[in-house]
Amino acid sequence: MILSNVISQLLGGMVTSIEIFLLTLLFSLPLGLAIAGGRMSSFGPLRWLMKIYISIMRGTPLMLQLIVVFFAPYYVFGISLSADYRFIAVIIAFTMNYAAYFAEIYRGGIESINSGQYEAAQVLGYSRLETFFIIIMPQVFKVILPSVTNEVITLVKDTSLSFVIAIPEMFTVAKQIAAADASIAALLVAGIFYYIFNIIVAFVMERLENRLDYYE
């Protein structure tokens, strides 16, 4: 098969991969902050629940989580879901998994902020919410950015795991073409795609880091 042909076939898969990537970030970044909040809560049961959640999400394969989220509604609850659920299941599984990792990154960042910052804010009359969003979080973002970059780069590559529930993303399509053509050309093209995608991600994150470089 001619290369341009391979690429045009892969194009749809690329779009799906990018969609999974963007939607996962959109949902898991805020959800991770909420989980981190629960993980650091003074309310014991909530703290433990979040601890267990994070432990399971980090301790089991993402591929398995994808399968469970996709099949559980039918096998556990007997609910038949429409064909659209396949894509929704991918987003749910990725979001749940990445939120757990982001939660731990947020927690590390928040705990690294000196208690004097909270005290200075309190004395100046900032509310707890203002203190968190005006004083603490901007400093946390700077601290956690390198770790977040790591996760985001991993996410680009992890989107390929969706093949396990037959989502027609990049890797799934490449595998099908490779099997049909008995050639690895499509897989090589897929590899180049992930690599370029990640170069762009790394570039954007570096720009972001430079922008936060105005202090310390």
Place this chain on the structure above:
Amino acid sequence: MSLLEVKNLKKSFDDNVVLKDISLSVEKGEVLAIIGPSGSGKSTLLRCITDLETEDSGEINFDGTFGLVFQNFNLFPHHSVMKNITNAPIRVQKRDKKEVFEHARDLLKKMGLQDKENAYPCELSGGQQQRVSIARALAMNPDILFFDEPTSALDPELTGEILTVIRDLAAEHMTMVIVTHEMAFARNVADKIIFMDDGVIVEEGSPDEVFSSDNKRMKEFLGKFYD
């Protein structure tokens, strides 16, 4: 009536009794220096008065605004000098932006930092950072200003510039409570001195009274500075 009145204040951390029945008062325009060895409870007393700690029992009567200058400055590193000073007056006190900026520039000029309004804390020396944090506290128009060992994180060369600033404020009759290890300064600038040891007030009075006290503990403590 006194501007600040503390009655029978008690505070423990677990089994460690830090404040054992502390009472004191501060009048408007007065400068009170609190001295004493490390671990005597001076800072805890200040932290109870400024609501950073909750007392176990006792009363704190104070009706007004206060500012607190920390040992480690605690400036917000991601905000410029100007934003450090103006953000709380604008956001919390809902004051007019223009008025707050003018006020902040006046304060920076007074602190000798008029050319630093766009700098970030990390670009300043320790002494400059502490002066910004004093300006930040003053920008809130406090009725009383608390200092928690304001020069302890500074080397001797920079200590002088902070003490000069505090001395100037005293000359303007700013009400201040200063926890300090600078004995000569306390004697020189304070109207009243409290000597604390092991959670109690051992001596209290005018600088001359306290520094000429016959109290054994007080003499031991001062001996360390004058030997």
